[in-house]
Amino acid sequence: MSRSIATRIGAEPGKATRSVILIIVGLVFVVPIAAMLEFTFRAGLAGGYTFAHWTGIFDPAQASNYSNLLVGIGNSVVLAIVTVAIVLVVLLPTMILVHLQFPRLRRVLEIICIVPITVPAIVLVVGLAPVYSVVVTILGGDTWTLAFAYGITVLPYAYRAIQANLGAVDMITLSEAGRSLGAGWLRVLWHVILPNLRRGIIAASFISVAVVLGEFTIASLLNRTNMQTALLQLAQTDGYVAVIFALLSLIVAFLILLLIGRLGRTRGNRSTS
Amino acid sequence: MTATTATSTPSSLSAPNTGATVQLIDVVKDYAGQRALDGVALSINPGEFIALLGPSGCGKTTALRALSGLEQVDGGHILIDGKDVVDVPVNKRDIGMVFQSYSLFPHLTAGENVEFGLRMRKVGAAERRRRAAETLELVGLDHHVGRYAHQLSGGQQQRVALARALVTQPRVLLLDEPLSALDAKVRVQLREEIRRIQLDLGITTLYVTHDQEEALSVSDHVAVMYGGRIEQMGSPAEMYSAPATPFVAEYIGTMNRLEGTVVDGGVSHAGTTLRIEEAQSRPRGERVLVLVRPETVAVERANGGGGGVNTLVGDVVTQTFLGPVTRLKILGDGVDVIADVPTQKALSLPVGTRVAAVLPAEGARLLSLKEDVPQIAEEPVPAGR
Ligand SMILES: Nc1ncnc2c1ncn2[C@@H]1O[C@H](COP(=O)(O)OP(=O)(O)O)[C@@H](O)[C@H]1O
Ligand SMILES: [Mg+2]
Numbered sequence: 001m002s003r004s005i006a007t008r009i010g011a012e013p014g015k016a017t018r019s020v021i022l023i024i025v026g027l028v029f030v031v032p033i034a035a036m037l038e039f040t041f042r043a044g045l046a047g048g049y050t051f052a053h054w055t056g057i058f059d060p061a062q063a064s065n066y067s068n069l070l071v072g073i074g075n076s077v078v079l080a081i082v083t084v085a086i087v088l089v090v091l092l093p094t095m096i097l098v099h100l101q102f103p104r105l106r107r108v109l110e111i112i113c114i115v116p117i118t119v120p121a122i123v124l125v126v127g128l129a130p131v132y133s134v135v136v137t138i139l140g141g142d143t144w145t146l147a148f149a150y151g152i153t154v155l156p157y158a159y160r161a162i163q164a165n166l167g168a169v170d171m172i173t174l175s176e177a178g179r180s181l182g183a184g185w186l187r188v189l190w191h192v193i194l195p196n197l198r199r200g201i202i203a204a205s206f207i208s209v210a211v212v213l214g215e216f217t218i219a220s221l222l223n224r225t226n227m228q229t230a231l232l233q234l235a236q237t238d239g240y241v242a243v244i245f246a247l248l249s250l251i252v253a254f255l256i257l258l259l260i261g262r263l264g265r266t267r268g269n270r271s272t273s
Numbered sequence: 274m275t276a277t278t279a280t281s282t283p284s285s286l287s288a289p290n291t292g293a294t295v296q297l298i299d300v301v302k303d304y305a306g307q308r309a310l311d312g313v314a315l316s317i318n319p320g321e322f323i324a325l326l327g328p329s330g331c332g333k334t335t336a337l338r339a340l341s342g343l344e345q346v347d348g349g350h351i352l353i354d355g356k357d358v359v360d361v362p363v364n365k366r367d368i369g370m371v372f373q374s375y376s377l378f379p380h381l382t383a384g385e386n387v388e389f390g391l392r393m394r395k396v397g398a399a400e401r402r403r404r405a406a407e408t409l410e411l412v413g414l415d416h417h418v419g420r421y422a423h424q425l426s427g428g429q430q431q432r433v434a435l436a437r438a439l440v441t442q443p444r445v446l447l448l449d450e451p452l453s454a455l456d457a458k459v460r461v462q463l464r465e466e467i468r469r470i471q472l473d474l475g476i477t478t479l480y481v482t483h484d485q486e487e488a489l490s491v492s493d494h495v496a497v498m499y500g501g502r503i504e505q506m507g508s509p510a511e512m513y514s515a516p517a518t519p520f521v522a523e524y525i526g527t528m529n530r531l532e533g534t535v536v537d538g539g540v541s542h543a544g545t546t547l548r549i550e551e552a553q554s555r556p557r558g559e560r561v562l563v564l565v566r567p568e569t570v571a572v573e574r575a576n577g578g579g580g581g582v583n584t585l586v587g588d589v590v591t592q593t594f595l596g597p598v599t600r601l602k603i604l605g606d607g608v609d610v611i612a613d614v615p616t617q618k619a620l621s622l623p624v625g626t627r628v629a630a631v632l633p634a635e636g637a638r639l640l641s642l643k644e645d646v647p648q649i650a651e652e653p654v655p656a657g658r
């Protein structure tokens with residue numbers, strides 16, 4: 001601990017510089033959010049403030065207005081779950097296998113996983129549209145099939161999160177130690193590798209959830225309803241409520257990121273870096 | 274030995290089945306066309322402690338990993354207790370391993386680390402805990418059961434790793450430079466402790482190191498490895514006093530290597546004839562290397578005139594203080610010798626003194642120079658002190 005602080009001190013800017021940077025960055029984030037918040041309390045063009053927009057959400061009489069949004073939220077949650085499942089079932093084992101058994105493929109895997117970040121969502125959709133016309137005939141047109149596309153968009157983030165963890169622990173020696181102590185591959189995976197990848201796995205999952213909950217372009221262009229497309233629709237009928245839900249989703253995303261930061265800092269499981 | 278075993282070894286560890294025989298027969302291993310093991314042959318008796326010694330890259334780790342099963346071999350046989358285990362996977366070979374890099378599971382406490390092998394063998398929780406505690410006590414860490422790896426020093430981590438490897442009573446214990454990451458002082462202390470525990474348990478042990486002092490000080494036998502082969506194997510004393518190859522001579526201890534030609538009555542070197550007993554059985558004209566330990570060279574102030582028998586004359590060019598002895602480097606016409614003399618005596622032979630170095634007729638050894646003598650990059654540490 002003290003070592004890492006000591007090595008970092010030289011590279012750190014002074015206290016005043018740090019405060020200025022923090023304040024500027026903070027303003028960039030706070031101003032739009034504060035503006036959104038202020039907007040949700042406005043009582044129309046006439047001026048003045050009201051809680052009506054917030055209380056209206058819980059008004060059963062208006063529930064039908066939001067039904068599409070609720071469908072969208074439900075879809076997004078399902079998509080998040082399926083996407084995380086894809087990450088854990090496809091990406092994670094591949095990364096472990098490549099790391100331990102096929103180290104020569106590491107660069108290839110890295111490039112494959114990072115590429116999606118360079119491909120704009122629009123381009124992705126153009127490529128995916130014909131694919132989805134096939135997917136629909138096989139798996140049906142349910143919204144959850146979007147998760148295949150999302151699995152690709154979250155790839156760079158999930159890869160980074162898991163790779164950071166893999167790089168910080170000497171997984172090869174640990175699994176060889178496990179093997180020498182009598183564990184077969186499955187038990188090495190379960191008792192040695194996964195416990196030591198816990199942080200990376202959780203971070204990858206949460207980041208995937210955050211990305212999926214914020215996704216708009218692909219869903220919109222492929223004509224599916226998720227939280228973001230539903231929000232946009234709602235914004236066209238009731239701008240206030242749309243902003244309220246946007247705020248709420250921001251808070252949820254913020255909480256998720258906070259949680260990831262927390263996990264990164266938990267002690268007791270610190271690797272011997 | 275039986276007496277100490279009875280008193281100092283915890284009951285569950287002194288199993289009668291420890292101490293297997295190990296045989297490597299012509300083991301070959303290639304890495305992408307590059308030969309790492311070139312017909313390694315090694316035989317270890319039950320309960321023996323063998324040090325596998327050699328310079329970096331000579332194949333020590335590969336040999337150990339082949340024996341453990343972590344590496345598949347491309348040829349040869351590996352017998353444990355007479356049974357060929359080449360096709361037996363690591364986790365079924367019943368070996369204990371201590372790695373060069375720290376290898377404790379970071380998510381488990383020291384106690385849980387030690388219990389790991391027992392857990393894999395489906396030993397009940399209560400017995401696991403008892404045996405882990407006993408084994409941790411054996412390595413002197415019973416009060417650190419609940420600590421995580423990052424709360425332990427490097428030496429303590431390797432102790433726990435040793436306990437973890439021993440708790441399952443493996444047939445063979447394999448250690449790959451387990452002390453190389455530790456401070457010099459801890460290293461000496463821990464290697465003696467490893468030896469004590471090994472003797473206590475009577476477990477067959479293969480200990481890989483590139484530190485010849487370490488190898489000579491703790492093992493029953495030393496096997497020197499070079500270029501993927503075992504060059505020579507013998508007791509530490511044999512390896513030191515009777516190296517079989519130029520490489521071993523160079524690698525173990527410090528050695529004067531004087532090139533010469535066999536002539537009537539001895540070996541011609543630097544214009545004089547050295548009377549060396551071994552030379553009598555050699556064919557005349559053969560190119561040989563005369564190997565002389567620096568501590569067997571007697572040095573006197575040169576008193577004018579010609580040299581006596583086996584005497585090389587030169588000037589002291591450097592003095593290196595080594596504690597009880599001081600090492601003199603003597604250079605003259607064709608003469609390049611180092612000699613260890615008592616420090617007290619070295620005071621009367623300051624740098625620049627013209628001296629006569631007298632080589633022993635009996636202590637010197639001859640090696641034929643038909644093979645190229647390998648050069649070792651680092652200056653070997655003087656052995657046996
Ligand atoms: N996984 C590997 N792939 C390719 N070459 C290897 C590998 N492991 C070892 N080698 C090569 O095999 C030789 C012996 O290596 P090693 O057994 O590690 O030596 P030592 O432990 O004596 O330092 C070296 O030349 C090394 O470069
Ligand atoms: Mg090695």
